[in-house]
Amino acid sequence: MNSILSNLKIQVNEKIYVKDPETSPLGKKIIQQSILLIDEIGFDNFTFKKLGEKIGSNESSIYRYFENKHKLLVYLSSWYWSWMEYKLVFATTNILDPSEKLDKAITIVTEKVTDDVNTEHINESILNKIIIAEFTKTLQTKEVDQENKEGFFLIYKRVINRIVGFINEVNPEYPFSKSLASTIVVGSLHQHFLTEHLKTITDCNEYVSTTQFYLNLTKNVLR
């Protein structure tokens, strides 16, 4: 996968940002350091002022890239799901057996992420931690319908729908492929969260992975 993705330029919806952060060194620094800072202090405590201090830039400069911190989180999420889509596509291309393809896909989306060295300014492993801890906050706002209309969540929905396609190939009769796919994707984030913080209500841990749980579940449901 390394060489294939070495020129990876992830596209996110233009409406999410004021100015594309990929087009300047400051923009890239904003992305890189916001990931580290959100991981460090949490999204609720994160402010553009603190980010400005961290990167030695002025608050007002950050506002020229993102309207507010919510949009920045939507950007990071879109980037993450876009990157995940690449991984999904490359891992499943040329695999003919539907079950094997679905298993690969489930493994990709439920696995704990390690850093992808091909993107210099983004640490995917830490971004994955942010997605686990904060992703639902991008959806759970009063503006969700408006933002959905504007296409803020298109990439995320595309990831789900790719998995829906794989599920349908394995079992075209199964009537809940969309709900199963969304359950796997968002549910695995939650299981990772529980493994980290509420260990008593999950079976997933360092020995039994979230991936094993969802592979087993899916196999049984589609059989």
Add this chain to the structure above:
Amino acid sequence: MNSILSNLKIQVNEKIYVKDPETSPLGKKIIQQSILLIDEIGFDNFTFKKLGEKIGSNESSIYRYFENKHKLLVYLSSWYWSWMEYKLVFATTNILDPSEKLDKAITIVTEKVTDDVNTEHINESILNKIIIAEFTKTLQTKEVDQENKEGFFLIYKRVINRIVGFINEVNPEYPFSKSLASTIVVGSLHQHFLTEHLKTITDCNEYVSTTQFYLNLTKNVLR
């Protein structure tokens, strides 16, 4: 169920509030109206000042009941899960067949809620909407480990563990009962959210219920 619960006094962890809102008319008004206001404007836009205006009380009076709005949301969630636990217990008591008991339990926790007339100041149907839209925010903070230690999420975990018990009765060999139970409970909230806001990635709608999806899934997984 009506008569059994008519004197229902839900207990929540004392550390969640400064002063028990159940002990005064103002406290009850805070609970009642905060549910309506959070539903109306969303938790992110909700402030004690706005709540004060709504109930004709001073902001500072509300602070005598809750330290901040996060704790109020934790209180509302605890109340909800405690009420849910009552419903679970009464719906499953005296049912001997493990599968039937599990089905009842899944139905209770995944169903859309209608108002319970036995609690005068709380509209459970609207509270359910808040839980669907905001529950994960009670967990997804930097303070989750500390608050978990203080027992803020005990009732929620108890609900999950009751379902774990039912799952184990149906199939003692199944190795992921905790993950399955937490997936059902938090996943069904998410499916309700998708039905409302991102319809293209769920199969649940007015004709096919979230409950049907989880009953089918559980049956297949434990068979």
Add this chain to the structure above:
DNA sequence: GCAAATATAATAGTATTACTATCAATATTG
């Protein structure tokens, strides 16, 4: 290599949020 255009930094300012403190007024209770 320089002028024009663009990006960034610095500063200031506003409205709102998230509280805390104090004291007066009102209700409750023993």
Add this chain to the structure above:
DNA sequence: CAATATTGATAGTAATACTATTATATTTGC
């Protein structure tokens, strides 16, 4: 009816979430 507790009103602080303006760099196009 006095003591106690509760609520309301007011004021105040620090932080947040921005917007606007102007100065200073940096980039680019010729």
